[in-house]
Amino acid sequence: MSRERILKELEILREGQQIAELLSAGRDYVLYRGIPAGGAHPSLPTVTDVIVPVPNGYPGAAIDLAGLPVDSAFLPRVKGGRNSQGIVQADGRTWQLASYHPHQNGGGGPWDQMKNGFHTYFDQLLSWLERLD
């Protein structure tokens, strides 16, 4: 993992008022706190936390997957949310990784480490949390 690179990407988010942290919980994750979500869905919360695993070899390997708290109301409604890709413990909570693959023909374009990072993955997450079933 390129810690320096990830921290730089998270700093870009912070400058845009989005808080995200690098967590080391067995493996490494980026935790995006309070992502605006569900604006068009009055029954859903207006924000949610999302966890994303740091891929082995990052940035050589593409960022993939996204996790929500196991009891999140978004989980059954986001793309891939019903297709669990694993349960992880982080930040004192239990998370379920959803089958969300924006850089694998999932709408985010092919992975380009010179353009993409955890700062641009945030844009993918916004769209993921907006387009609900």
Place this chain on the structure above:
Amino acid sequence: MRTSAIVRCAAPEWNTLREILFSRYPELEWATFARFGWRETTDQLVVTLATIDPPSGSDLDDRVGHVAISEPYSLRMALGAEKHSLAVGVIHSHPENCPPVASAIDDDMDSYYSSYLEGFAPDRPYISLIASTVRGDLSLGGRIFWRGEWLPVQHFAVERTPSTTWASQKPVNRQGRTRERTRRLASAFGDEAADRLRRSTVAVIGAGGTGSAAIETLARAGVGKLIIVDPESIGESNLERVHGSCPDHVRDGISKVALAKEHVRAIDDSCVVQGFVGSLPQQEVVDALVTADVALGCTDQQHSRLALSDIAIRYLIPAIDCGVLLEGKDGKVTAQVIQLVRLLAADPCVLCRGMINPTQIAQELMTDDEREQRRRAAMEAESKGQDGNPYWHNLPQLNTVGYLTTMAGALAAGYVIGWLAGRFDPPFERLQMNLVASYFDVTDNEQTPRPQCSCRRIRGWADQGNVDALVTPPRHWPTARLV
């Protein structure tokens, strides 16, 4: 405890430097400030020339024969250092046939700048280098002030430019006598070339079919030190390709690195071998690699190729990446391709060259459990008529045969010998040849860097460019083990 230093320089910077330093040659000296990246290994400080900040106007006093640097030039460099993360140093020339050994004036200058720059950019090395020609030889010497001590430069690695390093007031490691075993090579390239090979270190990443052929060729040519890296043990299917392997090695479960070491010892026990059971870019492996004069990439692993490209650019290590490919159709072999890719510091990186598949890298670097989980998810998706590719791509096992890998490895080793001896350069950027096509269908693919790629920006930045590292070692890998 670091006791000495290595200085590395790429060809574009050296060409600029040479013009500046020798602009008043042969009688008068000249100088320039420069910026350097660095990396501390367990016993050495490796310093890489990143940028030259040449003098202009009255920055240097041209009325005197020695170097006299003006205060505004010094101040400009010191203030500049507050805005970048690189180390700063002074490089100057000595008159022709005056060895690159510090004079009393140089001592005063180094004492002054090591303290002066510390005030502006603390916790960075101060580098002082001297260049001259002694009896027609490019001769380089220097020292580095780091953590309160002066480290002598024990080795200069200037890309494609043979040079003699001076330390302790004399040339380092001159052999002076050609060995009988390399007499034919010496008669082809000269005694001096054989001597350079004896003083050289070559890193070979991958000790399989291609790597073992390269290792054997380099050991027989009289290369002084080999750094060999491979994570695997010899398997039965390797016997057809790996030089020096026999069924006993398979039975004993010996690592490819241990086998290579044993094989080199049998060929020439004076060749020093540093072997790692490990992979790029593990830190222990990188520590060793940055001390090499040249590196050869001999694996079909994409992460290793990406890491080698990154290291070639940031640590200024000339490298060649080798690959082979065998294709067939309707019972006929249609292609037997050898690819050699030159990776010099100023060449486009492998990302710019479109040689990298991030999906393959992701799959190479997963844990066994992750791979299994992904394969299962792909099968499940496909069983439902969905696309399994987001979970797992079934990448074909590359077919290869011993004569092809031997040819690729020996060819690449030949170009390494040419580089080290200073006698010839690879006449290609990305060579592909097909052994079963007419006239081998040789192609060379010159490519230009992508404008947004970091490879244009971080040449020679060493560890100070870590934020732009192209690939990193996964946590689950076992620590690299020195054999």
